[in-house]
Amino acid sequence: MFPSRFDYVAPDTVEEVLATLAQHGDEAKILAGGQSLIPLMKLRFASPGLLVDVNRVPGLGFVEETGEHLRVGTLTRNTELERSALLKSGYPVMADAAPMISDPLVRNRGTIGGSLAHADPAGDWGSVMLALGAEVVIKSSTDERTIPVSELLVNTFTTSLDPTEMITEIRVPKTPARSGGSYLKMERRVGDFATVATAVHLTLDNGTIKRAGIGLTAVGSKNLQASAAEDALAGAEPTAEAFEEAARLAAEASSPSSDVRGSAEYKKAMVRTFVRRGLDKALELARG
């Protein structure tokens, strides 16, 4: 476990980070929590020439509601998200997911922005953000843009980020009253990545479903959005039959592969079970 040679800088401001990235292009890598990047380097699967450590940049870690959004700073640690009272009361799918990410050691360091930028199809935050319809704010030395998470995640370990860009924050639409959510994760052991996990967010309006968001973890080449299931639920009554049908559609949308965790058939069946259970749980919360 001995990485290749690399250089290291730890800028104090976002501007310096962005200038460094602009200068070094794909030779440079941002170091956030390091919980994905460092293991890759130790295995020599990644050998960046320059690490740009953003941990000394102030103001990148926060959780707050402003205007239309819940804003989460890119460097917010999983542990902070796990402990956030705001998430517990208003964003149960996030509150559910945070403590399920690995173990306390990983959560103390790992960041939400790092997780999204890493784009692991088995990562948990991507599905949660898809279910919530979240966006990311992206900066470079010359530009700033805001895109939905669905446009950030391109493929396995691949995002639409340019090497000169940095995610600075995540914006989640504020959840209206009568919303509920859940994150259900099957892991073989604590600290394991998901065999299957499902993120569900539900908003009710006068007894019918106003909006449903469903994200799927570890059952495709990236975190998947179960759009057909979401569409089927929008405007429907939250009945057992509607949930069962949505679960079926979500399973259909998944394309897991067979491995030691289980066959593709099994994983699809688990997507179905978990989406159904997840919707039940979300509904219960939404009804208060």
Added chain:
Amino acid sequence: MTTVEETDVHGIGQSVKRKEDDRFIRGKGTYVEDLVLPNMLHMAILRSPIAHAKIVSVNVDEAQAIPGVVAVVTGELLAQHNLAWMPTMSGDTQAVFATDKVRFQGQEVAAVVAEDPYIAHDALGLIDVEYEPLPAVTSPQQALQPDAPLIRDDKEGQTDNRCFQWETGDKDATEKAFQQADKIVELSTFYPRCHPSPLETCGIVADVNPISGKATLHMTSQAPHAIRTVFALVAGLPEHKIQIITHDIGGGFGNKVPVYPGYVAATAASLLIGRPVKWIEDRTENLISTGFARDYHMRGELALTNDGKMLGIRVELLSDNGAFFADAQPTKCKVGLFHIVTGSYDVPAAYLSTQGAYTNKAPGGVAYRCSFRVTEASYLVERLVQNAAYELGMDPAELRRKNFIKPEQFPYKSATGFVYDSGEYERAMDLAMNELGYAELRKEQEAARAEGRLIGIGMASFTEVVGAGPSKDYDILGLKMFDSAELRVHPTGKAILKIGVQTQGQGHETTFAQIVATELGIPTEDVLVQYGDTDNTPYSLGTYASRSTPTAGAATAMVARKLVEKGKKIAAHLLEVSEEDLEFKVDKFSVKGAPDKAVTIQDVAFAAYTNMPEGLEHGLEDNHYYDPPNMTFPFGTYMVVVEVDADTGQWKVLRMLAVDDCGKVINPMIVQGQIHGGLAEGYGIAAMELITFDDDGNCIGSNFMDYLLPTSWETPRFETHMTETPSPHHPIGAKGVGESATVGSPAAYVNAVIDALAHTGVRNIDMPVTSAKVWEAMQGAARSS
């Protein structure tokens, strides 16, 4: 004179706190990686990325050119020194560094020795090996096909992938038993490849002194003396110039019994370069190349009468040995002690036929916390018995009770030739059933089933065979399996005990001192236990197969008794009475009938150096080489209650209750710790641990994200109980306890899951019992009903 009670010396039977924990808790243990010697170099090993390939060329020029690289060691270089191949523990040969072919992914091909480990790893990437890939053989079934690619073309006369063939028991008698049976119950099951995974990986600091020629090898070994002899034989080094020092070992579990290529290469490098060389494996190297365990395909059959009397057992085994036959086992036993497969039962006839196959996988077959394949055997018979109960419509506990060897049958000669020393199987099972509330739980299970909830109760009533020798029956590479102890009492009555067995966390520093305390009356805290340095301890075959207490523990008691005998002579002189008039109790020699006329062992020790009677040799010390007359047979009953999620196949343990009987208990706290550890490992094996391979021979399970070990989160809460049935032939009646729980518990966990589904016809799920496999079994049962 104050009276010292038996308990005051903190001897056998007391939960004395572990002496070693002081340093471990403070982070002051010393592991090989902690050693830094002046001028030390670092070695890193290049491993084959391919499972089976011809080596066309190895070019080291670029690697050699990096500043800081001192040497690149290849198979060719080792061959020049006659070190390219080494013997395995099963009498096969294994490549140190491959010269002709690579035969498994992760096999050692070359090494870089450099000024620091970063440079060594940089240089590894620059060694250019050209491989010509060959088709990989990834299962023993495939290996034994007539057209399978030949893996061991290096072995003269080897024309196929057959590794060994072996049988034991009485074939005809067993045949007859099966003809007379009302019921024959069959189970085919696979005990998958798992890995001992000690937290400290393997490593060495080899320090060959260029002037004296003495090789001081600081290494992770469970059997330092035997390894010293092997090194002397393999490398042709004079044995008195090899010193093996083991320091603290961060877990072994059988993984640190063999000699690995890295040890040989580092030693050779130090010898050639004249500087100390450190080699420390990383986790992946440990998992993909060092001794794995199990990997047995088993088919068992049990012949019974309708009312549940067992008549015979028949087993067919196919073992996957990997590229080299490197099982750790006594010479005569090709499948270890698997023939303990009759278990706790009075089975009149048994027959076992076995085959081993070479495959393109890492070699090993070490006894992972197990006495040479006892784990596989115990698993098979305990699974078979439960399935037999279903077929007979009997309660699994009652079927066991009906067939247990009864206390009055001991010593009991089994159909495969073991002579069981002692046991009270029914007592252990009854205790387990009562503590669990078995009858009540069976009713709850019924009721739950009616509500669609799946509860299962599984049990295992295992019997182990541990503590090899006797030397007439057991040896490893010709080295007889006795063991030894040296005891010296200093003038002020403090003592040093030297043993050759090697603790890896078992607590020898404490338990062995407790044996001395009880036998000789010197308090445990006054006895220093020394081990782990072959220059300063007596010869030993090492610690594995639960043999330390049965062998070296016995030697310790015997040498202490020798000192009591000598002490008596000195006491007689001091008290001016004749020896026959004296008796020894706790720590005192006193005149029979006049207990006040007495001297303590401390008085006697002082006299041994200051006031010795004429004609007696000075000093108070001796040694003892103990050759056990028989093995010991620990046993117990484990019970597990699980609930299975009918939708997902996930299962969780609701109760785990263990009753163990390891004979005389020396330190109840340490024994309980051993049981807890083993039950956790047993759970890991049953639920999640797996090393497997894809069709190309790529290892899956090569790091701790893929090779899953249970954490405290998953590990069930354990309820532990003991019974105590002493071994009649061991000096203190002890049997060994280090492995009972890994041996006995996997069957209990799996039986519990099967029991939850048995009503639907499910009879087998291979380990690890993942939720996916449980779900598939439920789907299968649903389809066929």
